[in-house]
Amino acid sequence: MVGIEDVARAAGVSAATVSRALTGRGSVAGLTQKRVVSVAADLGYVASATAAGLATGRSRAIGIIVPMVRRWFYASVLEEAQNELIRAGFDLTLYNLGGGADTRGSVFTQLLHRGRTDGLIAISLEVGAEEARSLLAVGKPVVCVGGPIAGLHTLSVDDVEMSRLATDHLASLGHRRIALIGGAPGQKDFHLPVKRQVGYELALQQNGLQVDAALLETGSFSIESGYQAAMHLLTDDSRRPTAIFAVSDEMAMGAILAARHLGLRVPEDISVVGIDDHEHAQFFGLTTIAQYPGAQGAQAVKILLKQLDGGAGIDDPGDHTSQPFDLIVRSSTAAPSDAR
Amino acid sequence: MVGIEDVARAAGVSAATVSRALTGRGSVAGLTQKRVVSVAADLGYVASATAAGLATGRSRAIGIIVPMVRRWFYASVLEEAQNELIRAGFDLTLYNLGGGADTRGSVFTQLLHRGRTDGLIAISLEVGAEEARSLLAVGKPVVCVGGPIAGLHTLSVDDVEMSRLATDHLASLGHRRIALIGGAPGQKDFHLPVKRQVGYELALQQNGLQVDAALLETGSFSIESGYQAAMHLLTDDSRRPTAIFAVSDEMAMGAILAARHLGLRVPEDISVVGIDDHEHAQFFGLTTIAQYPGAQGAQAVKILLKQLDGGAGIDDPGDHTSQPFDLIVRSSTAAPSDAR
DNA sequence: ATGAAAGCGCTAACAT
DNA sequence: ATGTTAGCGCTTTCAT
Numbered sequence: 119m120v121g122i123e124d125v126a127r128a129a130g131v132s133a134a135t136v137s138r139a140l141t142g143r144g145s146v147a148g149l150t151q152k153r154v155v156s157v158a159a160d161l162g163y164v165a166s167a168t169a170a171g172l173a174t175g176r177s178r179a180i181g182i183i184v185p186m187v188r189r190w191f192y193a194s195v196l197e198e199a200q201n202e203l204i205r206a207g208f209d210l211t212l213y214n215l216g217g218g219a220d221t222r223g224s225v226f227t228q229l230l231h232r233g234r235t236d237g238l239i240a241i242s243l244e245v246g247a248e249e250a251r252s253l254l255a256v257g258k259p260v261v262c263v264g265g266p267i268a269g270l271h272t273l274s275v276d277d278v279e280m281s282r283l284a285t286d287h288l289a290s291l292g293h294r295r296i297a298l299i300g301g302a303p304g305q306k307d308f309h310l311p312v313k314r315q316v317g318y319e320l321a322l323q324q325n326g327l328q329v330d331a332a333l334l335e336t337g338s339f340s341i342e343s344g345y346q347a348a349m350h351l352l353t354d355d356s357r358r359p360t361a362i363f364a365v366s367d368e369m370a371m372g373a374i375l376a377a378r379h380l381g382l383r384v385p386e387d388i389s390v391v392g393i394d395d396h397e398h399a400q401f402f403g404l405t406t407i408a409q410y411p412g413a414q415g416a417q418a419v420k421i422l423l424k425q426l427d428g429g430a431g432i433d434d435p436g437d438h439t440s441q442p443f444d445l446i447v448r449s450s451t452a453a454p455s456d457a458r
Numbered sequence: 459m460v461g462i463e464d465v466a467r468a469a470g471v472s473a474a475t476v477s478r479a480l481t482g483r484g485s486v487a488g489l490t491q492k493r494v495v496s497v498a499a500d501l502g503y504v505a506s507a508t509a510a511g512l513a514t515g516r517s518r519a520i521g522i523i524v525p526m527v528r529r530w531f532y533a534s535v536l537e538e539a540q541n542e543l544i545r546a547g548f549d550l551t552l553y554n555l556g557g558g559a560d561t562r563g564s565v566f567t568q569l570l571h572r573g574r575t576d577g578l579i580a581i582s583l584e585v586g587a588e589e590a591r592s593l594l595a596v597g598k599p600v601v602c603v604g605g606p607i608a609g610l611h612t613l614s615v616d617d618v619e620m621s622r623l624a625t626d627h628l629a630s631l632g633h634r635r636i637a638l639i640g641g642a643p644g645q646k647d648f649h650l651p652v653k654r655q656v657g658y659e660l661a662l663q664q665n666g667l668q669v670d671a672a673l674l675e676t677g678s679f680s681i682e683s684g685y686q687a688a689m690h691l692l693t694d695d696s697r698r699p700t701a702i703f704a705v706s707d708e709m710a711m712g713a714i715l716a717a718r719h720l721g722l723r724v725p726e727d728i729s730v731v732g733i734d735d736h737e738h739a740q741f742f743g744l745t746t747i748a749q750y751p752g753a754q755g756a757q758a759v760k761i762l763l764k765q766l767d768g769g770a771g772i773d774d775p776g777d778h779t780s781q782p783f784d785l786i787v788r789s790s791t792a793a794p795s796d797a798r
Numbered sequence: 799a800t801g802a803a804a805g806c807g808c809t810a811a812c813a814t
Numbered sequence: 815a816t817g818t819t820a821g822c823g824c825t826t827t828c829a830t
Contacts, residue, residue: 164573187533193528204569221544225544508823
C-alpha cells in the first residue's frame, strides 16, 4: 500500500505538504502543488479514508436508510442521491430495512453508531420512540424525506393533499362512486396509508360525496395486491365503482390489469388514478400524481451537505416546504359513461 | 461523544481491557467482561469504526458495485447481500454505476481506492481494461457475480445455457417460428445480450431450426422495450412467430401486454418465455428461467467474508461453479395451435 | 487477566 | 510556503 510518506519522499516534500496539496486546505506553492499531484497520480496514491477520517473527525460518507431498496420509488431516491454524493466526493453507506426484524435492530443499535458517516438521510422512515431516540443519539445531522420524525428536519411530502388532488380529479370528472385502494395499515408507525386515506375522504367530502365502506380496499403497494383489490371491487356488481384511486402506481397498474382481465375498458368503463409517476406509468397510460423521487434524493443530499459545511441548511427553501407533486392526466381517466 | 476511556473509567479498568471485552479478542475475566459490556451499554458506547479501522487495518465494511439499483434484479441481490452483511456486523457501501459516465469515473479512480472497505462485490460488472486494472489495484478481495472479469473470482451465471434452455422449451413444445427479444448491444463490454443470443441460436440449431433475421428484435430490458419489440414482431403477419423468447422477464411482460393489446391469446396464439423469475412473473403467469438474485447476493457475501477470514474461499462450491437456474413452466407457454 | 505504551496513516496547529 | 509535532480513538504487543 502506498502511503503519504511515499509520496512525500518521491516529491521531495514533507507529508504535511502532500496533505495540503491534495486536500486543497492550507497554502502550497503552485509548482509544488502540481508536482505533488502528479507524483501521487503516478504512484496511484489515494489518501486512506480511515486515517483521514480519524484525523479530521469527518468521514466523507453519509448513510441512507430506506424501507426497501426493491421498491422503485426508494431505488430512484437512492440513485440520484448517490450521484449527488459522488460529485461531492462522498461515499454512500446503505441501510436497507427491508430485510427482516433481526437486521433492523442492529442497524439502529449498532451500525449507525459506529460513526462511519457524517450524516444520515432517512427516506419514508417512520420509527417508534425507541428508534427515534437511537437516531438522535447518533449525534449527526439527519435529513428525513417524507417520514416526519419529531425533532428532525424533514423534506415533507404532503400525502394528504396528493390524495385529495387525485380523488378530486375523479370527482371533477363526474364520478360519484370512487373506490379507494389504500395501503394496508400493517406496520406500526407507518402513517402514509392513513394520510392518503384522509386525503381521499377529504376530497369526497368537498365534493358532497359519502365515504362508502364497500368502496374501500387495501393492498400492499404491489401490482398483485392492486389487482386483487380491484378484482374484489369490480366483480361485485352491487358495489362496482366507476373510478378507482389507488394510493400507488403499482397498485393502480394492477387495477388496470384487473379491469382489462374482466373485459372492462379503461377509461370508458372504469377510471384509474395512482400516485408516484412510476417509470411504467406512461406505458400504462396511467393518470397519476407525479412525485419526483430522484429530485427528492438529490435535494436531501444537498441540504445535508450544506449542514455539514456549517451552513444551517435549515432555512433552505424545500426544507420545511412540501416537495412538489403534479397531477398528470393520461388516458386512464375520463368522465363516467353514465355521467348526466 | 462517549469514548473507550469513558467506559474504562466507569468500569474501573483500562482501555485495553474494554477493547478486549468488547471485541472478544484477548482474554478477559468473565466477570470483568460482563461488567464492561453492561457499562458500555449503559453509556451507549459503540467503538468508532474509523479508529478501530485504522488500528486494525480492517474496516468491517464491504463495497458493492451494481450497474443500476433501480433494476429489480440488482436491488434483490443487494437486499440479501445487505442482510447477510448486517448479520456479520458489516456495513455496506454502495456504488451504483447507473448514474452517468461522470460519476462512474470517480468511482473507479477515487472512491474505491480510499480503503473504506475490506472487499468488493461486483454484480454483473463488465469493465474495460482500464477499469479492470483499477479494480485489481484496489488490492482487496473482489467477488464478481455474473460478469466475468479476468483475474477475479466469479460466481458464474451460465447465460448461454439459460437461454438455450428457454428456447429449447419452446422448440420442444413444437414451435418452429421462435422470435428473440434480445438485449441491445448498447454498452461496450456488456456481453450478457450476446451470450443470451448465442444460447438461443444454439437451441434452434439443436432442434434443426434456422436463425431467421426477421425474428430478431432487441430491447433495453424494460417492459416498454419488450412491448415495442413484440409489437413489431406481432403486427407483421408475414413474419409472425408462434413463440417469443425475451431475455428478461420485464421484456417478456411487455411482450405479453403487447399480445393482449392485439387481441392475441397467450399462450394459445403466442407463447412467451422470459428469464429471471421477476417478482411479477407469477402474476403474469410467465414461464421463465428462474435465477435467484437474493441467493446470489448472500452467497457472494459469504464467500467474500470467508476470504477475509483468511480462508481461501476460492475452492468453495459455488465459486467456480455456475449459479443455479430452473425452468419454471407457467401458463404463458403451450404447444402452437398449428402444431402438426 | 490486566495495564502501559506504541502505533495505525493521516491532518492541523504551531513554528519557521 | 513548508516542516515539525502532536494527536484523532482505537487495538495490540509487551510487560507484569
